[in-house]
Amino acid sequence: MPKKLPGSxxxxxxxxxxxxxxxxxxxxxxxxRPIRDEEKCTRCLTCWIFCPDAAISWDGQDIHFDLNYCKGxxxxxxxxxxxxxxxxxx
Amino acid sequence: xxxxTPQWRPRLKDIANQEELFTSGQRLCAGCxxxxxxxxxxxxxxxxxxxxxSQATGxxxxxxxxxxxxxxxxxxxxxxxxxxxxxxxxxxAAYKARKRQGLEDDIPDLLVFSxxxxxxxIGVQAASGAIERRHNFLYIIYDNHAYQNTGIQRSGATPKYxxxxxxxxxxxxxxxxxxxxxxxxxxxxxxxxxxATASVYHWRDFMKKVRxxxxxxxxxxxxxxxxxxxxxxxxxxxxxxxxxxxxxxxFHPLWEYxxxxxxxxxxxxxxVFALKPExxxxxxxxxxxxxxxxxxxRPKRRDDLIADFxxxxxxxxxxxxxxxxxx
Ligand SMILES: Cc1ncc(C[n+]2csc(CCOP(=O)(O)OP(=O)(O)O)c2C)c(N)n1
Ligand code: SF4
Ligand code: SF4
Ligand code: SF4
Ligand SMILES: [Mg+2]
Numbered sequence: 001m002p003k004k005l006p007g008s009x010x011x012x013x014x015x016x017x018x019x020x021x022x023x024x025x026x027x028x029x030x031x032x033r034p035i036r037d038e039e040k041c042t043r044c045l046t047c048w049i050f051c052p053d054a055a056i057s058w059d060g061q062d063i064h065f066d067l068n069y070c071k072g073x074x075x076x077x078x079x080x081x082x083x084x085x086x087x088x089x090x
Numbered sequence: 091x092x093x094x095t096p097q098w099r100p101r102l103k104d105i106a107n108q109e110e111l112f113t114s115g116q117r118l119c120a121g122c123x124x125x126x127x128x129x130x131x132x133x134x135x136x137x138x139x140x141x142x143x144s145q146a147t148g149x150x151x152x153x154x155x156x157x158x159x160x161x162x163x164x165x166x167x168x169x170x171x172x173x174x175x176x177x178x179x180x181x182x183a184a185y186k187a188r189k190r191q192g193l194e195d196d197i198p199d200l201l202v203f204s205x206x207x208x209x210x211x212i213g214v215q216a217a218s219g220a221i222e223r224r225h226n227f228l229y230i231i232y233d234n235h236a237y238q239n240t241g242i243q244r245s246g247a248t249p250k251y252x253x254x255x256x257x258x259x260x261x262x263x264x265x266x267x268x269x270x271x272x273x274x275x276x277x278x279x280x281x282x283x284x285x286a287t288a289s290v291y292h293w294r295d296f297m298k299k300v301r302x303x304x305x306x307x308x309x310x311x312x313x314x315x316x317x318x319x320x321x322x323x324x325x326x327x328x329x330x331x332x333x334x335x336x337x338x339x340x341f342h343p344l345w346e347y348x349x350x351x352x353x354x355x356x357x358x359x360x361x362v363f364a365l366k367p368e369x370x371x372x373x374x375x376x377x378x379x380x381x382x383x384x385x386x387x388r389p390k391r392r393d394d395l396i397a398d399f400x401x402x403x404x405x406x407x408x409x410x411x412x413x414x415x416x417x
């Protein structure tokens with residue numbers, strides 16, 4: 001017997017979307033990855049504010065790229081004031 | 091929002107510690123500036139934990155709430171393309187009624203997002219009514235110059251001569267035949283508490299405007315330019331540069347309207363071009379980087395069309411300079 005598909009009664013009212021989008025990994029869209037020169041980086045956070053995907057985080061000392069979500073768009077590399085990000089082919 | 095109130099200035103090292111309220115895992119195209127725009131707006135909220143978002147249909151909505159996932163970490167509501175400001179009105183009215191009955195002690199801040207299809211065309215009636223009724227909300231229209239989510243149809247925001255799938259380029263027609271609506275002036279003419287234009291590249295200016303629009307009592311509107319590489323046809327890493335050039339050519343001047351003083355004020359990134367007009371770039375520099383305007387340059391350069399685009403840009407720029415006593 002095939003498993004019964006969920007019916008309308010199993011879906012939350014008004015089609016509420018309840019799961020955090022972070023369960024969906026957009027990182028596998030990427031064909032290029034950002035590589036940062038840590039020596040040159042001034043921790044100015046320009047890349048952080050512009051990243052459309054919140055794939056750059058700040059721990060108070062340094063930035064980190066989250067490749068689970070980075071789509072490889074290259075905006076961070078383009079906007080970095082000291083040009084310390086290279087986009088490298090996956 | 092009087093002159094005496096100290097203005098909030100976003101400091102990256104402070105706001106980068108804040109929780110992301112528009113998270114990773116959304117499915118906008120790679121490099122879509124609408125994602126950056128939404129993050130900036132959410133990081134500028136005065137009361138992030140007491141904010142409700144009402145959203146019109148469009149790329150930002152579709153890509154952020156693909157069932158069963160949501161990228162929003164605040165209460166968020168979508169119903170139709172045409173009624174996001176009406177939804178916000180209803181939410182506010184409901185909270186007011188519950189407060190009167192002693193069921194709530196706080197009325198949350200209300201933020202509305204819509205695209206240009208909604209903010210320039212399909213949702214104008216609902217927005218106009220909500221502003222007239224003086225609801226307390228901020229309406230952010232992110233303008234990517236077309237109905238992108240359904241496959242690049244032209245809107246009231248599409249500039250003249252731009253290619254879209256409903257303003258084709260061919261022997262008879264060179265893309266769209268009409269200029270774009272001066273939508274922010276239309277909303278400013280409603281005399282809201284606050285109205286402004288912004289660009290996703292000028293993040294500090296945009297975030298300060300979001301904060302003002304959220305804090306001011308009464309309706310506020312921000313028209314923010316947010317490029318789209320699928321339609322505009324530029325390399326996907328260039329989104330911020332496209333928004334920057336639109337300001338540097340004065341195609342998209344940045345300004346504010348203050349309800350309290352009924353004054354138009356040019357914002358710093360545009361004021362420089364009023365003070366030093368020689369710094370203003372020819373609009374052609376922006377046009378030629380975009381595939382949607384390719385037919386103005388190839389196979390034959392169309393000086394007539396480029397000059398017409400420049401004339402329309404200059405006229406709008408002169409008009410806003412006059413309104414803000416800078417012209
Ligand atoms: C009344 C109505 N007409 C048409 C549609 C189909 N539709 C969904 S999104 C969309 C385009 C939205 O354009 P815009 O507001 O500019 O946002 P964008 O997708 O460009 O970000 C359209 C036409 C709809 N949902 N409702
Ligand atoms: S923009 Fe460049 S310099 Fe600034 S934090 Fe990012 S990588 Fe470092
Ligand atoms: S490449 Fe794009 S998605 Fe990846 S970190 Fe840089 S800006 Fe963010
Ligand atoms: S179609 Fe354009 S506006 Fe829509 S998600 Fe893609 S880049 Fe962004
Ligand atoms: Mg649009």
